[in-house]
Amino acid sequence: MNNRLINWFKYASPQSFYPLAGKMIPWFVALATVFGLAGLWLGMVVAPTDFQQGEGYRIIFIHVPASWMSMFIYLVMAFWAALGLAYNTRLSGMMAQALAPTGALMAFLSLWTGALWGKPMWGTWWVWDARLTSELILLFLYIGFIALQASIDDPRRADKAGAVLALVGVVNIPIIYFSVKWWNTLHQGSSVSLTKSPSMAILMLWAMLLMALSFWMYSIAVALYRARTIMLERERGTEWVREVLQQEGAK
Amino acid sequence: MSIHWNSFGEFLAMGGYGLYVWGSFGITAAIMFMEPIIAVRNRKNLVARLKRQARAERNKEQ
Amino acid sequence: MKPRQKRIALIVAGLVVLGIAATLVLNALNSNIALYISPTDVAAGKAPQGKAFRIGGMVKEGSVKREADGVTVNFIVTDTEKDLLVAYKGILPDLFKEGKGVVAQGKLADGGTRFVASEVLAKHDENYMPPEAAKAVGDAHQRAADNKAKAEATGAAGTAPATPATAEKSPLKTGY
Numbered sequence: 001m002n003n004r005l006i007n008w009f010k011y012a013s014p015q016s017f018y019p020l021a022g023k024m025i026p027w028f029v030a031l032a033t034v035f036g037l038a039g040l041w042l043g044m045v046v047a048p049t050d051f052q053q054g055e056g057y058r059i060i061f062i063h064v065p066a067s068w069m070s071m072f073i074y075l076v077m078a079f080w081a082a083l084g085l086a087y088n089t090r091l092s093g094m095m096a097q098a099l100a101p102t103g104a105l106m107a108f109l110s111l112w113t114g115a116l117w118g119k120p121m122w123g124t125w126w127v128w129d130a131r132l133t134s135e136l137i138l139l140f141l142y143i144g145f146i147a148l149q150a151s152i153d154d155p156r157r158a159d160k161a162g163a164v165l166a167l168v169g170v171v172n173i174p175i176i177y178f179s180v181k182w183w184n185t186l187h188q189g190s191s192v193s194l195t196k197s198p199s200m201a202i203l204m205l206w207a208m209l210l211m212a213l214s215f216w217m218y219s220i221a222v223a224l225y226r227a228r229t230i231m232l233e234r235e236r237g238t239e240w241v242r243e244v245l246q247q248e249g250a251k
Numbered sequence: 252m253s254i255h256w257n258s259f260g261e262f263l264a265m266g267g268y269g270l271y272v273w274g275s276f277g278i279t280a281a282i283m284f285m286e287p288i289i290a291v292r293n294r295k296n297l298v299a300r301l302k303r304q305a306r307a308e309r310n311k312e313q
Numbered sequence: 314m315k316p317r318q319k320r321i322a323l324i325v326a327g328l329v330v331l332g333i334a335a336t337l338v339l340n341a342l343n344s345n346i347a348l349y350i351s352p353t354d355v356a357a358g359k360a361p362q363g364k365a366f367r368i369g370g371m372v373k374e375g376s377v378k379r380e381a382d383g384v385t386v387n388f389i390v391t392d393t394e395k396d397l398l399v400a401y402k403g404i405l406p407d408l409f410k411e412g413k414g415v416v417a418q419g420k421l422a423d424g425g426t427r428f429v430a431s432e433v434l435a436k437h438d439e440n441y442m443p444p445e446a447a448k449a450v451g452d453a454h455q456r457a458a459d460n461k462a463k464a465e466a467t468g469a470a471g472t473a474p475a476t477p478a479t480a481e482k483s484p485l486k487t488g489y
Contacts, residue, residue, distance in 0.1 A: 045255060048443035
């Protein structure tokens with residue numbers, strides 16, 4: 001037990017996490033590519049027409065993965081933030097900062113593809129229903145987090161302020177998820193959830209899950225990459241960063 | 252697992268929803284292309300800056 | 314308590330307070346968060362008077378009628394309990410169909426018996442399947458309904474329980 005604890009803390013230090021992340025990134029890129037190509041082939045080339053929405057339903061293959069990731073990344077970000085507040089570890093703030101831009105882009109993609117889907121099917125780009133509004137609030141939370149961190153010069157204080165904001169915003173995640181259950185919304189319910197069998201044809205479901213996996217792997221890869229940059233920046237002047245910089249030159 | 256489309260034109264038209272479907276996929280592709288490029292550029296800029304600073308410090312010491 | 318434990322306790326307490334606050338706020342907002350009200354609500358007088366609001370329900374089968382001018386559409390929105398006649402002038406979304414979900418924005422007219430809509434949106438369900446599969450499901454439902462009707466017809470003389478066939482699922486309640 002004691003041994004394992006020590007190991008965890010070892011990887012929680014930027015200087016040992018940096019090379020580990022560097023080794024992992026190519027794998028996540030490869031997985032994202034493989035899952036993405038398989039998902040696109042299944043979803044865009046093989047999957048049949050939908051009985052209600054014709055070919056227009058194919059937007060689901062990015063809309064749902066982007067929406068899932070926008071919520072999931074926020075949860076991970078808040079988790080790191082909480083860890084940082086509780087244990088004051090250096091890595092936590094860096095990870096939260098690295099995740100935020102990807103989360104914001106996912107939230108934007110969710111809203112963008114949703115608008116392009118809503119116009120032909122519902123008859124409107126936008127409606128102030130609970131699901132759409134709470135997802136817009138999520139985008140603002142990400143932007144607020146990024147802006148708040150950028151506005152404070154001292155990284156440790158920036159982390160603390162950002163962490164508080166991230167934790168406050170967590171209440172929004174269940175609101176997004178359950179909004180279609182709790183209130184009358186224009187947005188339909190979930191096709192895939194933990195509590196019931198999916199209401200999608202199996203081929204469509206597989207395409208969507210593969211795309212979701214691809215988005216997941218992509219997010220990890222790009223967030224780890226960004227985290228490595230943040231580590232170099234924040235730990236500049238330390239011995240390990242000096243060594244890393246020397247190796248960069250040798251390449 | 253047969254191909255759903257009869258022609259490439261049909262694939263592009265997406266049953267009349269082409270604008271909406273490709274508008275969604277296009278922006279997503281653009282973002283997933285640009286985000287890594289910006290991340291790589293930021294890192295390169297940082298490494299160059301840190302190296303310049305390290306050199307400047309070494310020169311000062313000598 | 315060590316400082317670290319104190320910090321954790323503070324964070325947990327903060328989150329609990331926040332959760333409670335959020336619950337209270339949401340509760341207060343609850344009535345305003347609903348995008349639309351049902352024809353039953355309208356019949357019960359819950360609709361705002363003289364103000365625009367949204368109604369939601371299902372387009373009643375066989376109720377869609379176009380007027381002679383070609384742009385005005387009349388249809389009935391139902392929640393299977395109450396009906397409301399809706400008049401709308403404009404383009405309908407692709408998924409506007411009889412028997413499917415609809416949300417319309419507008420005002421009550423003629424003493425609350427008619428709803429004049431300025432915007433009509435289609436509300437679809439969360440089912441995705443190829444047309445053949447949808448047809449198979451529809452056929453199966455039809456067969457089940459037929460069988461039930463037959464069983465009730467023959468069982469009426471006997472002691473079969475006279476539970477009425479459940480009405481078709483309301484679009485308001487799908488996707489839960």
